[in-house]
Amino acid sequence: MYEDDDNNESLPIPRRSLVNRIVNHFGSDTEDSPFESRPSRIVLNNSHSSDSGVDEYIQTPVQLIALYEKTVELASKNKINAQNAFHFSFVDRLPEILDIIAFDDKLDVSSDDYHEPNFVKAGSVIDTSAKIYGYRVDALYSETQKLNGTMQQNDD
Numbered sequence: 001m002y003e004d005d006d007n008n009e010s011l012p013i014p015r016r017s018l019v020n021r022i023v024n025h026f027g028s029d030t031e032d033s034p035f036e037s038r039p040s041r042i043v044l045n046n047s048h049s050s051d052s053g054v055d056e057y058i059q060t061p062v063q064l065i066a067l068y069e070k071t072v073e074l075a076s077k078n079k080i081n082a083q084n085a086f087h088f089s090f091v092d093r094l095p096e097i098l099d100i101i102a103f104d105d106k107l108d109v110s111s112d113d114y115h116e117p118n119f120v121k122a123g124s125v126i127d128t129s130a131k132i133y134g135y136r137v138d139a140l141y142s143e144t145q146k147l148n149g150t151m152q153q154n155d156d
Contacts, residue, residue, distance in 0.1 A: 067097070
């Protein structure tokens with residue numbers, strides 16, 4: 001509710017139309033994007049080791065593709081686990097990676113035709129991201145259980 005200056009009475013907040021809203025494939029490059037509204041807590045709490053092979057300051061699409069290829073390769077070889085899951089920025093960069101990998105060369109500049117995304121590549125990205133996220137959850141669960149055990153020992 002807000003007050004009208006003319007009548008000093010409370011009026012309902014006007015609705016915004018969703019008709020003209022621009023939707024970008026999987027992520028958004030606009031400032032209104034929820035992915036850019038606040039930094040990820042995981043990124044702020046990460047302690048990247050030099051051997052993780054993941055650059056924290058990835059800027060270009062070529063670097064994102066390299067991150068995708070390296071992370072998918074490590075995931076397929078089962079080299080990602082609960083101990084190193086926070087060393088990969090793959091989950092944090094999911095919207096950008098999906099835009100590049102799933103929509104590569106899908107818009108023909110010469111025509112106005114829109115081609116569907118490559119769902120096989122998008123599925124691969126999401127599958128790898130889910131594995132990493134699952135390992136992150138496992139790591140947090142283990143740490144929470146250790147903390148709980150320590151607190152119970154201190155209470156005794």
